[in-house]
Amino acid sequence: MITMDNIIREGNPTLREVAEEVCLPLKEEEIVLGKKMLEFLKNSQDPEKAEELHLRGGVGLAAPQLDISKRIIAVHVPNSDPEIAEPTLSTVMYNPKILSHSIQEACLGEGEGCLSVDREVPGYVVRHAKITISYYDMDGKPHKIRLKNYESIVVQHEIDHLNGVMFYDHINEKNPFALKEGVLVIK
Numbered sequence: 357m358i359t360m361d362n363i364i365r366e367g368n369p370t371l372r373e374v375a376e377e378v379c380l381p382l383k384e385e386e387i388v389l390g391k392k393m394l395e396f397l398k399n400s401q402d403p404e405k406a407e408e409l410h411l412r413g414g415v416g417l418a419a420p421q422l423d424i425s426k427r428i429i430a431v432h433v434p435n436s437d438p439e440i441a442e443p444t445l446s447t448v449m450y451n452p453k454i455l456s457h458s459i460q461e462a463c464l465g466e467g468e469g470c471l472s473v474d475r476e477v478p479g480y481v482v483r484h485a486k487i488t489i490s491y492y493d494m495d496g497k498p499h500k501i502r503l504k505n506y507e508s509i510v511v512q513h514e515i516d517h518l519n520g521v522m523f524y525d526h527i528n529e530k531n532p533f534a535l536k537e538g539v540l541v542i543k
């Protein structure tokens with residue numbers, strides 16, 4: 357089972373590498389890894405398990421964060437409505453690829469963090485507001501989906517990890533909270 361001890365921190369060169377695509381059909385170990393990444397996210401969002409296992413709550417995880425330089429990400433985005441248990445997006449993506457994106461940009465009003473970054477880095481991380489992505493799931497099935505708002509931000513943060521990009525690379529150094537006209541701020 358994945359715990360915080362398995363997550364590498366900034367300074368580890370793997371976080372700055374461009375990860376390798378996985379080959380289809382997926383290897384058994386790549387399917388098992390995907391399942392374990394998704395399980396980590398679910399555990400991290402379960403109060404009891406998170407406390408017991410000392411997990412920081414996460415909505416996304418990329419294989420490079422486990423020192424595995426492969427293009428595999430997992431996302432488990434809970435519904436913003438606490439009444440609804442069903443997550444809005446919960447899946448493992450192999451070879452995720454942004455096919456197209458909106459001109460409009462967006463950022464999280466609270467900025468971003470990263471399980472591989474043990475410090476606060478204030479500032480807006482401006483990303484594409486909407487993206488169309490392709491990926492393969494654990495069964496090797498191809499998907500093409502459109503994402504917007506919070507899910508779009510989460511997936512972009514994860515795909516960045518596959519390209520050696522950290523969230524703070526996007527923050528305006530001169531004025532971290534500078535916002536161009538028309539950038540959507542997501543609460």
Ligand SMILES: O=CN(O)C[C@@H](CC1CCCC1)C(=O)N1NCCC[C@H]1C(=O)Nc1ccccn1
Pocket residue numbers: 401412413414415416417418421434467468469470471472509510513514517
């Ligand atoms: O690459 C992947 N990562 O680095 C884990 C990150 C991914 C998100 C950061 C911004 C967009 C994707 C992550 O999840 N976090 N960042 C650090 C601490 C907080 C945590 C988080 O946002 N938790 C959360 C949010 C809502 C509900 C439940 N938990």
Ligand code: NI
Pocket residue numbers: 469470471472513517
């Ligand atoms: Ni991260």
